[in-house]
Amino acid sequence: MQIAVGSGNPVKREAAARVFAESAVAAEPVPSGVSEQPVGHEETRRGARNRATAALRAGAYDLGVGIEGGVATFGASGAAASEDDDLFLVMWAAVTNGERWGVGAGPSLPLPEPITARVRDGEELGPVMDDVLGKSNVAEKEGAAGAFTDGSMSRTDALDAAVTAAASPFLSDLY
Template sequence: MRVAVGSENPVKRAATERALADVATAVESVAVESGVAEQPWGEAETIEGARTRAERARSADDYDLGVGIEGGVASVDGANGLFLIMWAAVTDGKQVGLGAGPRLELPETVASRLEAGAELGPLLDDLLDTTGIKEDQGAAGVLTDRIITREDALFQAVAGGFGPFVSGQYD
């Protein structure tokens, strides 16, 4: 089974390879646009970005499956503050499975700069004096001191999105 990941980010590809290791014969990165803002806000926009990436990646070269992964920020009912969120979409062109990663509360210093228009990855690079954090440990790794890496979090989201294709519970 050939799988396309709608991103050239090596962490997104690694998470997909890990989640689909038992079924994918090839996992390829395909550069596609998400169709949403660089910093998605809220569940709906983040899901839309993941779904759009999955659909565009799959149709790029008639892949068996397309996987789209999108990170965003959102308020969460019942909690104060702003949270990092992650969504994945998996599609075969007929159906779409969705899965989410963990929600991680963002420090107020980060949240206030996001609310002022910053994007999370470059913001963390600036705060930590690093480059390419989103292609390494990601915000999840920073916020948990690598207890949860970005790959771990995205693996969970992709595995959840793949559920309808393997479990038989969605028929």
């Protein structure tokens, strides 16, 4: 099976390769169609779906995989989010063969308050993490998930969970 991941980020390709271990997984850098810093579950999920569609169309692939990270609140009892709500790092993935879809989320990690403040002020999480950690390209290495868990969960681990959830209709006969 030929699978395309809609990103040039090696961590995202590796996450998909873990889930589809018996398949050839290629990276296809494609636009997400959402903002550089997706805010909210809806925008983050839409970015994953957009990437999956574009990746599938980028070549002769059987499946397209889209992975998008964003920040979101959960709001009290489904109410509209307020600035008092905690902000979380969220991950969404989508898998499609052009007809069927699977969409799933990965873990949600609370952002530390100093980082939340910067993101709420309009900064993108990736560059904030680079600045806070004094490193470059954190998003292509351990990611915020790795930093927030002191390495207990890498970014690849977190994205693997999202891709696994999204791939479930293609992995199980129960769907």
